[in-house]
Amino acid sequence: KGELYVIDPKAIDKEGLYGVLDGTTMDWTDGVFTSLLRRILANQKGEAEKRHWIVFDGDVDPEWAENLNSVLDDNKLLTLPSGERLSIPDNLKILLEVDSLEQATPATVSRCGMIWFSEETITVKMCLTHMMLSLGSDDLVGNSLGGSESPSAQKGFLDAIQSLVIYDNERSTSLVEDAIEFALDQIHIMPPTRDRLLRTLKALLVKGIVQAIDYDENHPDFPMSGDHLNRFAKKWLLHSLLWSFCGSASWNIRKKFGDFLLRTSGMILPNEVSNLADYRVRVDNGEYELWSESVPKIEIESHKVTSTDIVITTTDTIRHSDVLGAWLSSRLPLILCGPPGSGKTMTLTSVLQSMQGIVLASLNFSSRTTPEIIMKTFSQYCSYVRRGKDIVLEPSESLGAQSWLVIFCDEINLPENDSYGTQRVIMFMRQLVEQGGFWRDDNIWIKINRIQFVGACNPPTDAGREVMSQRFLRHAPLLLVDFPARDSLMQIYSTFNGGMMKLFPNLKGETEALTEAMVEVYSDIQSKFTPEIQPQYFYSPRELSRWVRGMYESVVHMDQGLTREELVRIWAHEALRLFCDRMIEETERNWCEEKINQVARRHFAGVDHDKALERPLFYSTWLSKENKRVSREELRGFLCA
Template identity: 25%
Template sequence: MAGSLKRENPNQNEDAVLISAMKDANVPKFLKDDLPLFSAIIQDLFPSVEIQEKQYGDLEVTIKEILADKDLQLHAPFIIKVIQLYETFNVRFGVMLVGPTGSGKTTCYETLQDTMTTLREKNHANQDFQTVKKIVLNPKSISMGELYGEVNQLTQEWFDGLASKVMRMAAQETGEDRTWVVFDGPVDALWIENMNTVLDDNMTLCLANGQRIKLRPEMRMLFEVQDLAVASPATVSRCGMVYLTAEEMGWRPFVKTWIKTFFKDENLFPEVCREHIQMLFEATIDVGLEFMRTHCTEPIKTTDLQQVTSICNFFEFFIDYDKGFKGSDDEKKKLVDCLFAWCYAWGIGGSLEQASKDKFDQVVRDQFKSAQIPSSFTAFDYYFDLKKEKIFKSWTFKVPNFVYDKDLSYFDLMVPTTDTTKYQFCMETLLAIEKPLFFTGASGVGKSAVIANTLANLKEKGNIMPININMSAQTSSPRTQMSIEEKLEKKKRTLFGAQPGKKIAIFVDDINMPAVEQYGAQPPIELLRLFLDKKGLYQRGEWAWKDVEDTTIIACAAPPSGGRAVITPRFTRRLNMFCLPEASQGTLSTIFSSIMKGFLGTGFAEKVRNLEEASINSTIEIYIKIQEDLRPTPAKFHYLFNLRDVSKVVQGVCMTKPVSIQNEDTFMKLWVNESFRVFYDRLINDEDRTWFKDLILELISKNFKLSCDKETIFDELKFGDLLKLDSPVQYYEFISDKNKLIKTLHSGLDEFNMSNSNKMNLVLFNDAIDHILKIGRVLKQPRGHIMLIGVGGSGKQSLIRLVTYMRGMDFSQVELTKGFNVDSFKEYIKGLMKMSGIEQKGISFVMTDTQIINEAFIENLNNLLNTGEIPNLMLPEDKDEILNGVRPICVERKIIDTVDNINALFVNLVRENLHICLCMSPVGETLRVRCRQFPSLVNCCTIDWFSEWPPDALEAVAQKFLADVDIAEDVRSSCSQMVQLFHTTTQDAAEKFKNELRRVYYVTPTSYLELISTFKALLDKKRSEVLALKERYASGFASLVDTEKNVMKLQRDLEDLQPKLVQAGKDTEEKLVKVMKETEAADVVKQKVASEEADAQ
């Protein structure tokens, strides 16, 4: 830098050149407080050198002209920053414009762009002033492949990314025009490292396909960032730096510009009013902001400029609303005081927690005594009646009366309160002038309900078209963009927006849920920030810019905690922030008493109606106490109770009919049952369950004033409509005849086994029957979804199959095959949605944790649970099929068959008929993580925790599975007790093993069934071995008997032959004597002959 300055000014003193270079390189990046220190150091190093302040002449003059043309303020610190940016651009190819949100970074480079372009249009002699074109992109709103380009894995074809396409086009330009590529987003090592060759002397972008794009010297890389916390030193050292602070800018330039811009018409807003409102800003804003930052709490932090902007936004609405001020100057000032007081309270205090609002109320009153805000309540409890009386009135005057409509869906019931009325008014006010909003507050306070109800009312009036986006940990930037684009209408080649005469409100729920990347960025949020700032989007693939008009964003999220991240202030700064308070006990009582009173007034007995107050107060008391005493822990991650749970209890009570609840005792049992189903069923241990039972008994005695048998009341909690499934009218009732219930369930099981090849060998012990009733209760409810949590082999899927069959519904479950992926899953879901929405079939869709091979499955289910639809699921041909299929249903229900109405009815039918049943295992941390990342799993599902099988259930199962074993009854009973004892003692040993060695050994129902099966197999084996030995011994014994018989026979034969043997012996002896005699005679003859022969010789 010093070298280039010396070459430009060869006659200048080298010390002076060096000082100028150091100042140019360092002053732009220093904070205001550090500048005197830097100047002192320079003075110490070069005490004898005096540097004349550099004069910028036409540049500075033109900057001021541009600011004046834009009605911006000639704020000296800001003008200096524009000049510093110009100087830095002259010596650096890459520049980082750093500063907190609201410090004027964007306005800074846009002002410099317009200044340089204007000077070139005037043919300025300085050739450094050339026409400037800028291209703005957010590098974190897209993936690395979409940013720099990538090879398609299927076709092996190269596709340019946004940055590579932009730089390629800019590098191919000719002429002297300057091109600035503005990277408006977080700088981190994930993407900026690829820019190192761009930012060094090579000025070359190297792509993954081997291409090298040589950039022109006329180009510049500008990085607009909030901070450099995760930027690498290698990148930072290659860039120039200009730092802007929000403190230097402050809020005053914005207010002056706002007054000058919006109040030009003297007739609409007289000079006296303009001066008065400027005075009010000067007198009150700093006091309010200081008090808020010091003594108040915001769930989501805001900036000073953001709060002031909110005040201005509210005031804009009232100015347009009134169309002018009349009367004397004092009357006009008084009116401005009142309006400003209300805007001041909500602009600064709207983002505060309720306790802080109460504190801030006093500041409002102290600053605006002339407004005469009534003192009965806080300033937030009044609105200013601008139409008629021009005074502050209580919001209660604006709260409409609630009338219960029995034909209306429970989910369409909205009981207006002062809180809902005031926040709906704020929302409608800001939407009318197309200002974005952000609603925060604890989970379950009614944020989504207020927004949805307001949008529904505005849609009914025909001027708002809502787009609902529900976010989770798996929400991606492309999916968010597709959710927006599919509802937009093309107006021109590059212009999109709402239908003629309408505006679009994009409702983004759980906006802080998307997963945070390694260095803290959230791509979906960065995409929405780009959309909010630049009023448009890049079309993915082609990377052509599309302008979007008549569109506003409404964000909603609970405060950061757990899986909820802190959203970048650069996004939230653009939104008007509101914190909804948790409803007081009185407000809750008003809401749910209105519904309960209306419901019980549809034909229930008077003595039942008299228990309305007791049931509501008891439910609210449970909610308050369970929040205080049963806090979530890693093992109890689902102990997340909110107002939705109170609503679910009331919804359950509203499933009954007057004919089934005819006395106080039955109604009390109904209330206990619904409280158990909502709160008790998710408890995981006996200690918590005992605590809950004691609380229920206390409330029955205190509020219901009824006596009950403490030993049996909880065993009698059996409600359902399973006994009425064959009746024309099915209703939720108390089941007093347990034997009849068991008989019905066995009959249903037998019918199932007869009609299905996959037979179920179920044992309907008491716990299993209770789970069946719990599942049946949920499947009866519209939007009824259930999450069954239990170890493998608990019978979760089998019980759902049985209940689904008995209710005449379709059972659906994905079959994982080779190549089954996210697209396959979405096609499967699409089929289910068509069946439930067009054919109106009741469907139980069962999903187990082992079938979730991709977290995107849960993302789709999360959307389905929350809104009843999945973004970008339906193709044009699917939409035509839905229109043709649902239109007759619209006609039948006397609904005007517009496209919007048909689509809305389709979604409602899907939510009514498609029931998601999740079967999850609590083993490991997978479920805990998923519940944190996907809030709808807890918020939109009834949770049923499957505990260990009790001893009686274990024995019943053993008896069932040993029934086909050929043993005596007493032996079978002993064997059942034996295997039950084996299992329970093993469970105890496993628990001890875990406590002492911190190692987990799982003893599951599957283990128990395997034990019984092993026993039966071993018994069969041993019996076969004994039988084989028995047969072997019997065969040997038979052989011995045969041998003995043969021996005896031979002996008898010998005895029979004995006389003959004796006679034969005698005959033989006689013959032997005879032979001997004959032999002797022969020997005599032989001797005689021999003698004669001798003589003859």
């Protein structure tokens, strides 16, 4: 019989691995490795009769690996700073499992036997075969089958897609094999790996199978027929391939990949002008339906305009919520990546809050974040429970029976690398996800239960960001959340402007023109002035949100009403403050002012534009409690006083 002990040496510090000598009392405290070694040597529970394997599963660097030199050579001795020497028994073997030896010294490399395990050792077809077998045998709906047969919908779904996933002819490749080769050649927000793409695909296929099983349970008299299930399964496979293989790529690549899937599979969309990403698959008839048909019309009250927690439902948010829901249900860690202001955090938190049995703990990572921040979160939300021989950490009963703790790590790629290129907190999270536990300070292995990690971050190319380890990313589905398209911006900000215009019923008809004018100014300035010209020329939808809030704060206390000229003047004032004030060159400011004038004249008809856009254009709360129009002389007089 053998015993296996897995240690990630980068998830704990050097003292936690080997031990520490108290400089005052000269007392020695064992670390994880020394305590395991001492336990094997003590032979209190028949350890001498077993074979033991200690696996160092993590990045190799000289700081911890050099201390093993005397252990790995013929001496087989571990010398502690206290002067004590521990010999390595013959029934103990030490393995180092690494993805790179870039930081290893020749002294370490020369002492180890070496086996190179290539990615080609396990082929794509082997991975797909394993995935299909596990999908067929897993209890996907939690009914504890106990050896009984899987639901017929589960078997029928897999039979329908079998030939598209694994092709029987050895000389040919299947749709999924071609798709993964196509996807790996594309540009993604973070480099894709085969393992991550297939894990992500499996999570989405599980959701499709569960939908089919639920449909049969809810329609016992009329379960899915063979043709119905066949249509649904094949369309769902294409949907799953699109979002699992190119969810981390741009919309252009998603469209190209969707066209490739349709062309290769022979499927036809209801509207040839659209692309695959525009459709979802209906379980009740196995046909395509436009995502846009599921978007509800929303109205908000005027006092909600300045709220920061309102999510306006758009085609993008429905699509993202559906995909995120599938990944969250699979209990995988997941990451949203995208530019600042694209709505990553808002989308993720709204999906989490809509799910039952979830307790959300939010953490903001910084460049100095260490694993201790996660341990503090555990101590706040979780408790230790003994189950047989194991000690398990799980959410406290006070949070609800069987509830899941979801730890949301915002700015997950901000923690800086150590001297040897490792993010310790990310390695600690990898250990929790991959090994299902961690080594506590008293050198006891603690299993975790019902704990899930989700994250959001800016692209790794942004300043101050680090490239995250593929050893963690391979477990985490990744979704690129880009800036909303024009249609989504119109939908979001016409809702906010409509709420603001409820204060002035006589101006309700201006909502559409107001929104179109805002989106046009924003889009034109965003495309002309980029961060490559000046770092501050970065424009996101947050500008539009500030624009709406600035206008609302200017008009909310106007009891005497608001004229159309005054509305246009306030609109232009906020635009000048948001866009023109950050311009450096005089020519740039002139272009910006002229653009605002042009857009105002085009969209606001029946207004005295010369009066509305007369310069100088200032509003201030300095001279009164309300935000009122002021002249340059009045402001100068106030400042001089």
